[in-house]
Amino acid sequence: MLKLFRSILFGTALGLSAPSLAQTAAAPAPAATLPDTDPALWMVKDADTTVYLFGTFHALDGKTDWFNDEVRSAFDRSGKVYLEIIQPDPAAVGPLMQKYAIATDGKPLTSKLSDKGKKDFAAALAELGAPPTAFDQFKPFFASMMLSVLQAQKLGKTGEQGAEAIITKAAKAAGKPVDQLETLEFQMSMFDSLPEADQIKLLEHGAATMKDTPALFARMTKLWNDGDAEGFAALINEMQSQSPALHEMLLARRNATWAKWIENQMKTPGTVFVAVGAGHLAGKDSVQDYLAKTGIKTARVKY
Structure with missing residues (x-):
């Protein structure tokens, strides 16, 4: 399911959206009026160190109250917070886009797509209120990011x-x-390193299946709200079976690195709150899997 890979790209896209694509989010309702949800939370603990592992959802609509109960308590007990990436300084975004997102081969993006891909992409952009050449200056991976951002905003x-x-x-x-x-920059360079053929495949698949996006977002959001780690694991395992190479690059390799980071963090007394995309904490080759290989156990925090 290539859309799941695009949801990983989406996490980086949130920090890169051009001003022309940005929308002002509606103010969320007061927490007291929102339905309570319980996303999954894990803990790694020894005598003097605690690391909380919280699986995030990069784009939400503010219609649920999830930052409460055990998630909020874990956050409150933590002395420091770690994210995948910090929201970048806008001044730093331009140079990175120029370096990684803008095509330098002189060929417009649409010229690289198949005939069907061109039609699907133009239809997708029209549905989202953008002209068919809106992303012609971009590399396919970045156009895929922006397509995901616009789809999410529409929802x-x-x-x-x-x-x-x-x-x-x-x-x-x-x-x-x-x-x-x-x-x-690490994330941008990683996505940019995908072979152009794979980038185009992601983009064309996303454009062709845009009609399925609302159902996919709804499914993933419900799994997250319910703390359904097993359901998320099924999605991630499906992702691996469809494209092992992408799974290795975008998930497994990074999860192994983060597990090593946690192993080292356990040598420092204190409590920290680590928040990464929920897909990194589910399925085969999750952060927990790699921790287990080093003898470190993770425990699901019960509500």
């Missing part, structure tokens, strides 16, 4: 209401330091 889901943004706002209010496990 009322934005990064401004996503889990990372809410956690960052709370950390700033509480005076907690926020750090990152990766850099924006």
